[in-house]
Amino acid sequence: MAALLGTALLGGSPAQAARRDDSVRFATYNLSLNRPTEGLLREQLANPDVDDVYRRQARNVAEVIQRSRPDVVLINEFDYDPVAARLFADNFLAVSQNGAPAQRYPYRYVAPSNTGVASGFDLNDNGIVDTTPGDQAYGDDSYGFGLFPGQYGMVVYSKYPIDIRGVRTFQQFKWRDMPGNAMPVDFHSPQEQAALRLSSKSHWDVPIKARGRTVHFLVSHPTPPTFDGPEDRNGRRNHDEIRFWVDYVTPRASSYIYDDKGRRGGLRAGQNFVIAGDQNADPYDGDSYRNAIRQLTEHPLINARTFPSSAGAVEASARQAGANLTHRGDPRFDTADFADTAPGNLHADYVLPRAGNRIVRSGVFWPVQADPLSRLTGVFDPQWSPVNGFPTSDHRLVWTDLVLPRHPRH
Structure with a gap:
């Protein structure tokens, strides 16, 4: 059942939200720390005191995390580089930004992504197999x-231990191996169908050892359901990338799944989990294929009775108007500030715990303009064009405080 009520203190920031001693704060944040060339992110994070638009953005997104204080956080759109992941933790998160409390994450997980990995096929059907990194056509022909x-890779940071030996990755899982998949077979050749990977980045099962219990942090970043043609190849892929977690947490449906080491199946009955990520799918608005995200938000094993919300999202929707005026979804739950002509602001980012986890507080870091912290989210401004047009990101950090059950319901 779709959420009807947000649990955030509207108008308040996460830093002002009381923390229960027995809760764990999980978060997801697409912070747009992707860079246009390989190695540039590492270079910038290694030299934090340089004052340019890139470092200012890195300091700003670090401050958002510091003011939100998650215990476990998934970072989307962070170029794959284990050294860069360490540098961001040491040089930015562990150093106070504008008086915000430094956040130290002794545990992190990073792994390769399918982004920018050449497929050897003409996946955008333009008659050319592009093998030269650095241009749009190469990106279109990559996995x-x-x-x-x-x-556009991913990183998980945690204040609690990560069971590294228990991590499972699904970077190479083939799309065709999902029964009843939505692949547009009339668009992709048989050879392409045999090679295509499901995940546009990767899917990770990262076990977190929190408060004497194990929580499987199930993280991904499905492709946007746009930038394609009438075949809707990206919309269909987005749908199935989301569906992967539906099957993974449902024992009777997961037998077809295999990880990058060849181990088969998904979670066992009763294992606890939190699904997180920029799912690029709104329950009511945007370009999703067959209401893709509702596969999760209406799943009986998932606690989606409440969604994190913010007053800033409501204010932005009204102020920007445009496509927002035609939306069916409640703007309180928006997490992304997109173009106001189309698709408008959307609910794209999620922290979805297993049923049996009690949500005690949640929120979206989207302050109203009167709040001094609105400088961190801002509005589109050309001065930030080298990054993404915003002082941080066009997405907002989403957090949820959970009291973990000793024995989740089956």
Whole structure:
């Protein structure tokens, strides 16, 4: 059942939200720390004191995380580079930004992404197989869109231990191996169908050891359901990338799944989980294929009775108007500030716990303009064009405080 009520303190920031001693704060944040060339992110994070638009953005997104204080956070759109992941933790998160409390994450997980990995096929059907990194056509012909291998990757940071030996990745899982998949077979050749990977980045099962219990942090970043043609190849892929977690947490449906080490199946009955990520799918608005995200939000094993919300999203929707005026969804739940002509602001980012986890508080870091912290989210401004037009990102950090059950319901 779709959420009807947000649990955030509207108008308040996460830093002002009381924390229960027995809760764990999970978060997801598409912070747009992708860079146009390979290695540039590492170079910038290694030299944090340089004052340019790139470092200012990195300091700003670090401050958002510091003011939100998640215990476990998925970072989307962070170019794959284990050294860069360490540098961001050491040089930015662990250093106070504008008086915000430094956040130290002794545990992190990073792994390769399908983005920018050449497929060897003409996946955009323009008559050319592009093998030259750095241009749009190369990205279109890669297993996941990227100008170089690993662009738009992911990182998990945690204050609690990560069971590294228990991590499972699904980067190479083939789309065709999902029963009843939505692949547009009339568009992709038989050879392409045999090679295509489901995940546009990767899907990870990252076990977190929190408060004497294990929570499987199930993270991904499905492709946007746009930038294609009438075949809707990206919309269909987005749908099935989301569906992957539906099957993974449902024991009777997961037998077809295999990970990158060949181990088969999904979670066992009763295992606890939190699904997180920029799903690029709104329950009511935008270009999703067959209401893709409702596969999760209406799943009986998932606690989606409440969605994180913010007053800033409501204010932005009214102020920007445009496509927002035609939306069916409640703007309180928006997490992304997109173009106001189309598709408008959307609910795209999610932290979805298993049923049996009690949500005690949640929110979206989207302050109203009167709040001094609105400088971190801002509005589109050409001065930020080298990054993405915003002082941080066009997405907002989403967080949820959970009291973990000793024995989740089956």
